[in-house]
Amino acid sequence: MDHFPTNWGNPRSEDVDNYNTYPVASHIGKAPHSVTQIAGFGHAAGHPSTHTQQPVVTGTSVLGLKFKGGVIMAADNLASYGSLARFRDVERLHKVADFTVLGASGDMSDYQYVKHLLDTQMIREYNADDGNTLETPNIYEYLWRVMYNRRSKMNPLWNTFVLGGISQGKSFLGAIDLKGTPYQAPSIATGFGSHLAQPILRKELETRGGEENITEEDAVKILKDCMKVLFYRDARSMNKFQLAKITEQGVTISEPLSVETEWAFAEKIRGYGA
Amino acid sequence: MTSRLPQAKGGFNFDNHVRNSAMDGKGLVLPKATKTGTTIVGLIYKDGIVLGADTRATAGPIVADKNCEKIHYLAPNMYCCGAGTAADTEMTTALISSQLELHRLSTGRQARVVTAMTLLKQMLFKYQGQIGAALILGGVDVNGPHLYTIYPHGSTDKLPYVTMGSGSLAAMSVFESRFVADMEREEAITLVKDAIEAGIFNDLGSGSNVDVVVITSENVEVLRNYARPNERGVKEASYKYRPGTTRVLKSSIRDLVTKETIQPTSLEAMDTS
Numbered sequence: 001m002d003h004f005p006t007n008w009g010n011p012r013s014e015d016v017d018n019y020n021t022y023p024v025a026s027h028i029g030k031a032p033h034s035v036t037q038i039a040g041f042g043h044a045a046g047h048p049s050t051h052t053q054q055p056v057v058t059g060t061s062v063l064g065l066k067f068k069g070g071v072i073m074a075a076d077n078l079a080s081y082g083s084l085a086r087f088r089d090v091e092r093l094h095k096v097a098d099f100t101v102l103g104a105s106g107d108m109s110d111y112q113y114v115k116h117l118l119d120t121q122m123i124r125e126y127n128a129d130d131g132n133t134l135e136t137p138n139i140y141e142y143l144w145r146v147m148y149n150r151r152s153k154m155n156p157l158w159n160t161f162v163l164g165g166i167s168q169g170k171s172f173l174g175a176i177d178l179k180g181t182p183y184q185a186p187s188i189a190t191g192f193g194s195h196l197a198q199p200i201l202r203k204e205l206e207t208r209g210g211e212e213n214i215t216e217e218d219a220v221k222i223l224k225d226c227m228k229v230l231f232y233r234d235a236r237s238m239n240k241f242q243l244a245k246i247t248e249q250g251v252t253i254s255e256p257l258s259v260e261t262e263w264a265f266a267e268k269i270r271g272y273g274a
Numbered sequence: 275m276t277s278r279l280p281q282a283k284g285g286f287n288f289d290n291h292v293r294n295s296a297m298d299g300k301g302l303v304l305p306k307a308t309k310t311g312t313t314i315v316g317l318i319y320k321d322g323i324v325l326g327a328d329t330r331a332t333a334g335p336i337v338a339d340k341n342c343e344k345i346h347y348l349a350p351n352m353y354c355c356g357a358g359t360a361a362d363t364e365m366t367t368a369l370i371s372s373q374l375e376l377h378r379l380s381t382g383r384q385a386r387v388v389t390a391m392t393l394l395k396q397m398l399f400k401y402q403g404q405i406g407a408a409l410i411l412g413g414v415d416v417n418g419p420h421l422y423t424i425y426p427h428g429s430t431d432k433l434p435y436v437t438m439g440s441g442s443l444a445a446m447s448v449f450e451s452r453f454v455a456d457m458e459r460e461e462a463i464t465l466v467k468d469a470i471e472a473g474i475f476n477d478l479g480s481g482s483n484v485d486v487v488v489i490t491s492e493n494v495e496v497l498r499n500y501a502r503p504n505e506r507g508v509k510e511a512s513y514k515y516r517p518g519t520t521r522v523l524k525s526s527i528r529d530l531v532t533k534e535t536i537q538p539t540s541l542e543a544m545d546t547s
Contacts, residue, residue, distance in 0.1 A: 109456035199472040200451060229450040233443070265455070266434055273391050273422050273432045 011046035014238075051155035055107035057081050058091045060236050061193030062162045063226055065201055066186040066211035067219035070247035071164035071171045074223045075099055076230075077256055078238035079108045085238065093244040095251045097122060099166045101244045102135045102143075104160035105190040106178065114157060119147065136165030136172040140182070148180025157196045160190040166246050170210075186211045194236040199228035216245070228259040313441030313481025314344060314355035315469045316410045317453065319462035322419045322490035323412035326466035327355045328441065328474050329499070337481065338372035343498070345487050349374050349385045350494065353487045354394075357439035358426060361408035364542045366407045370394050387413040387420040391430055399428025410440045414491045414544030442472025443479040448472045463488065467501050474503065 062075040062244065079087040092111070094102045096118050104111035121142060125134050134142075140163045150156050156178040164173045173182035187201035204222050208214055214222070223243060231239045239258045244251065280530045311332040331339035346367035352374075360420045370393045374385045391411055398405055409424040423431045423438060435453050437445040448469040451457025457465065468487055473480040484501040487494065 019366045192443075195476075196447045199444040199447050199476040202476065203448075203468075203472065225451055226447075229447045232450050233446060265453075266432075269432050269434070271432065273388055273395075273420075 027272050039102045051153075053107075053155075053158065055110075055158040057086060057108040058104045058236070059090065059108055059111070060234055061189060061191040061230055062092060063195065063197055063201070063223055064103065064162045064170050064175075064188035065163050065214070065219050065223060066173050067214040068212050069215055069216065070166055070245060070253055071101075071173050072219045072223060072246075073103050073162060073164050073244040074214070074227055074241055075103050075105070076227070076238045076241035078236070078240070080236045083236070088238065088240065089256075091253075092240065093242055093253055095244075095253060096139055096163075096164070096227055097134060097136075098199050099246055100134075100139055101164050101246055103164070103190075103244070103254070104159050105162075107157070110157040110159050114143070114146070114159070114161070117186070118143075124253035135167035136163060136168060139163060139165075140172070140174050140176070144176050144180060144182045145174050149176065150182045151178065162190060164188075164244070164246055166248060168207075169248070171246075192237070193226070193230060194240075196229050196233055200226055200229065204247075215246075224259055228261060231259065231261060236258075281546035304439040309394050310437030311441075311477070311481075312344065312357040313437070313445050313470050313473025313477060313480040314357050314439050315437045315445050315449070315466055316355065316412045316421050316435070317457075317462060317466060318412075318419050318421050318455075319457040319459065321459060322414045322488070323421060324462045324466045325353055325355050325410065325412050325487045325489070326470045327485045328470050328480040329483045329485060330474075330479070331360055332479055340482050340522060341499070344498070345485050347371060348377070348390055348411070349413065349488065351415060352387055352390055352411065353489060353496075354390075354412075354493070355410040355438070357408040357410075357442075362405045362407040363409065364401035366397065366405060367409070368395065370397070375472045384415060385424070386417065387411065387417045391420075391424065394424050395428045395430050398424065403427040410436055410438050412487075412489060413490050418438070419489070437469065437473075439473070439480065441470075444472040459488070463497075463500070471501070471503060480538060496508065 046197075057079050059079050060076065062073065064071060064073045073093055075092040077088060077090055077092070078085055079090040090108065092104050094115055096102050102118065104114070118139065122134060125132070143161060143163065144164070147157060147161075158178050160175060160177045160194070162175045168171065170265050172184070173186065173188055175188045175190060176184060186205055187196040189200065190200060201222065204214070205211065220243065227241050228238050239261065240256045241258070242256055243254045245254075311330055312323075312328060314327045316323060318330045318422050325345055327344035328336055329341045329344065331342040342360070344355055344363070346356060346364070348354050348367060348371045354367045356367060370390055373393055374390055377389065378385050390413070393409065394409060398407060403426045406426050407424075408426055411422045411424060413420060421433060421436060423433065423436045434455065437449060448465070453463055456457070463486060467484050470484045474482070474484070482504050484503070486497040486500040488497065
C-alpha cells in the first residue's frame, strides 16, 4: 500500500506493476533508484535485481615498485568515510604468505572479506601438507579469478588490489581492479597514485634503465617522494603510511612513518589577484 | 510606464538552455568541440616567469592538430597558456590582448598582469562557465613577476607554480617533487620541460612537442618546440615506385598556354577625358 496521500489519484504508472510476474518491457534502461528497491522490498519480477554497490569506507592509493633484489610497496593508514577521515590506523598492506604482500585500495569491507578468503586458501594449502606452498603468482591468479567472477555476476568487490612478492628468485608485482583487469609492471599505482605517482615511478625506471639498477635505498626514497606528492595533492590521503619490503629474506612491513612537508611556499603572495 | 519599454539585456542569453537540456534528455548528440586535452604549466624563477605547454589538440579520441600553439601572446610582457576548448582559449586571449593594447595606448604605460587577469575573469564569470577556457597567465610588470590560474567559471589563483589541463596531475607531480624558489634560468626551463614531458607521456590528451616561453623584466623568449621527444622515425626502406612500374601505352602533349602577341595599331595616346 502506498502510504503517501500525495501519490494517490494519479494514473497507474506503466513501468511499476507490483502484481506482475513477467518482466515488464518498459523497465529496460531504467536503473533502480533506491536501496529498498534493490533490496527487494515491494518489488516484483518487473525489475531486474542488481547488486552493484558503491564503496563506503575507502582507502586511497597503493604504490608498488620493483628494485634490485625485491619489491617495495607503500600505502597510507587512512580509511575515509566519504570526505571524513574516519579510521586513521588501518593497515592496508597485508602479509599473505612468507614472501607475499597484498595492498588494498577501495572499499575496506571488501578488503577484509578478501583477507578472509586468502587466509582460508592458505590454511587449505597448509592442511594439504604436500610440500607445496602458494607462491605470489598463484595467489595473483586466484585473486584475479575471484575479482573477475564477481564482476561477471554484476556484484564486484570494489577494490584495486596490488600484489607484490618474490618467488624462486624472481620478483613479482601486479594489480587487479574491480573489473578483474590484471596488470603486471615494474611500477604500480592505484587510485590517485596512477595520475600523480606513476609518472614519477616510470621516469625513475626510465632514467635508471630498469629495476635492476634501483637499490633498496633508492626505492625507499622514490616511494617516500611519491607519498609526499600524494599527501600534497590527494584530498583523501594522510601523512602516515607504511612501507612493505619483500626480499629473499622475507617480508618486512615498517612501522607507520611520515614525510616532511613544506607549506610556506607562497608566504609572500597575498590574495588571489583581485 | 518605463517598465513597458524593452529592457536592455546584458550578459549571456540562457533562453536556449531549457530547450537544450530537454533535447539532451531525448538523446540528442551534441557536436564535440575541439579541445586541447593538454598539459600547461607555469612557474616563477629568479628572474621572472617560465611558461610551458604541450602541442596536441584533440577532437574526442582523434588528434586534430599535432603541433598547435597553446601559449598565446597577450602583451609584450605577458603570455597566456590555454587549456580546454581550443576556440574559446584562442578567441578569449585574442580579445583580451586587443583590450589590453587599447588600454596601454590610453594609459601610456606598460600593462599590469593583474589587469589582464581581471579582464579575463570578469568575462569568463559573465558567461558562467559556458566559455571553456582554463588559463595560466604569466607576466612581468612594474611590481615584479606574477603567475595566475584562471578557471572557466571565473575563479583565479595566484601561486608560484601551477599546472592545468588533463595532464596537470602528471605535471604537478614533477613540480611538487622538484620545485624550489629562486631557481636559475636553466634549472627552471629543465623543470618545465620535464613537467610537460610527464604530461605528454602519461596523459593521452597531451602529446607531441614542448613549447616554452621565458619572460623577464628585460625581454621575452619564445622557444617554440623547445623539445621534440616524439619525432617520427626515419623509414627503413624507400617505398617509391621505380619509373616504368606502370607501362606507358600512349602519350600526347597539348600546350594549354595560349601564346599571344600584341601588335600596336596606332601610336595615339589613350583618351582619358
